[in-house]
Amino acid sequence: xxxxxxxxxxxxxxxxxxxxxxxxxxxxxxxxxxxxxxxxxxxxxxxxxxxxxxxxxxxxxxxxxxxxxxxxxxxxxxxxxxxxxxxxxxxxxxxxxxxxxxxxxxxxxxxxxxxxxxxxxxxxxxxxxxxxxxxxxxxxxxxxxxxxxxxxxxxxxxxxxxxxxxxxxxxxxxxxxxxxxxxxxxxxxxxxxxxxxxxxxxxxxxxxxxxxxxxxxxxxxxxxxxxxxxxxxxxxxxxxxxxxxxxxxxxxxxxxxxxxxxxxxxxxxxxxxxxxxxxxxxxxxxxxxxxxx
Numbered sequence: 001x002x003x004x005x006x007x008x009x010x011x012x013x014x015x016x017x018x019x020x021x022x023x024x025x026x027x028x029x030x031x032x033x034x035x036x037x038x039x040x041x042x043x044x045x046x047x048x049x050x051x052x053x054x055x056x057x058x059x060x061x062x063x064x065x066x067x068x069x070x071x072x073x074x075x076x077x078x079x080x081x082x083x084x085x086x087x088x089x090x091x092x093x094x095x096x097x098x099x100x101x102x103x104x105x106x107x108x109x110x111x112x113x114x115x116x117x118x119x120x121x122x123x124x125x126x127x128x129x130x131x132x133x134x135x136x137x138x139x140x141x142x143x144x145x146x147x148x149x150x151x152x153x154x155x156x157x158x159x160x161x162x163x164x165x166x167x168x169x170x171x172x173x174x175x176x177x178x179x180x181x182x183x184x185x186x187x188x189x190x191x192x193x194x195x196x197x198x199x200x201x202x203x204x205x206x207x208x209x210x211x212x213x214x215x216x217x218x219x220x221x222x223x224x225x226x227x228x229x230x231x232x233x234x235x236x237x238x239x240x241x242x243x244x245x246x247x248x249x250x251x252x253x254x255x256x257x258x259x260x261x262x263x264x265x266x267x268x269x270x271x272x273x274x275x276x277x278x279x280x281x282x283x284x285x286x287x288x289x290x291x292x293x
Contacts, residue, residue: 002028004155007197007251014193021183021193022148029148044151045144047114051103051126052133054113058102065108067290070220074102092135093235100127100231104224117154117163120170120219121177123227125150128181128234129188138188146188150180153200160252161259165212166271168262170226175207175258178230178237179251185238201247202237203230204254209261211269213276216287222277 002009002025014024030037057063059078064071077098081087087094100123107113107122116125129146132138154163157176162168182199191199207230215221241247247254268275277283 001032003159004152005159007153007156007200007255010152010156011193011197020145020149020187021152021196022145022187025148025152026145041144044147045140048129048140048144048147050112050114051116052130054103054106054111054122055099055126055130056102057111058104058106058109059098063102063105063109065105065218065220066110067108067216067218067220069216069218069286069290070108070224071105073224074098074105077101089232092131093232095135096127096131096231096235097228099130100124100227101224103127104227108218108220108224116150117158117176117180118165118173120165120223121173121227121230123224124174124177124230124234125181125184127227127231128185132185132188142188146184149187149196150184153180153183153196156252157255157258160255162262164271168258169210169265169270170212170223171204171207171210171258172262173212174223174226174230175204175210177227178207178234179203181231181234182237182241185234186241189238189242191238191242195241197251198245198247199234199237199241201249201251201254202240202245203233204251204258205247205249206233206237208254208258209265211265211276212271213269213278214271214273215278215283216290217271217273217278218290221283221286 058074061075081094104123113122129143162172165173179200182203183196186196186199
């Protein structure tokens with residue numbers, strides 16, 4: 001049985017067996033949970049289906065959060081892509097951005113999402129994988145399998161560091177989601193387990209110290225837009241790893257550093273809404289708008 005306490009453990013075992021991390025994890029989890037691999041695959045397939053639905057739900061022009069602070073970001077971005085010939089980031093990436101916004105907006109409006117790994121970071125993984133499915137015609141099976149790799153990365157991060165903004169800041173939520181997505185992207189593109197680890201490490205290192213400062217204590221501002229930044233970092237980290245660029249600092253050590261940084265962050269910057277953007281004059285005004293002065 002795998003312990004999921006080290007990404008190096010997964011990489012080494014998958015490399016030794018000459019299989020993908022996802023294949024290793026699926027077999028291990030099936031044995032651990034006393035279920036068939038097909039049963040677990042179908043459960044993950046359902047998660048991917050929910051991700052696609054949450055993209056569609058969040059793309060509605062009239063989509064609004066329950067607080068009224070946000071809404072329609074996914075729609076606005078998708079319309080921008082059409083009229084701006086793909087925008088500065090190009091059609092594929094701009095549409096991926098719109099999907100990340102859509103899923104995060106779906107969450108803010110109490111829609112059904114997959115917490116991957118958290119509700120606050122729910123737009124990153126689907127923004128990446130649904131884009132490969134819809135715009136690059138990657139086989140759904142490959143994308144569903146890659147979600148096992150993403151899940152394994154999340155499990156290791158949970159054991160070595162944290163996935164909670166209240167414990168480690170937004171680096172633990174959007175940073176972890178980005179690391180999970182980066183590893184999944186590398187696998188889908190045919191990268192090695194070691195390259196998956198490099199992508200994961202680079203994604204974490206590029207969001208080290210990211211604070212959690214939700215305006216009015218709600219998972220909307222700046223959370224929704226941070227899903228986009230994390231998506232972009234996931235794609236760039238995956239591309240660097242696939243190009244043969246190494247992280248230099250191993251993924252496990254990056255996770256350990258993320259834990260140390262999270263522990264060093266003051267409580268005001270860990271989901272309490274007592275620091276950062278939450279305490280700016282505008283942040284306070286928006287809080288009063290939602291809850292009353």
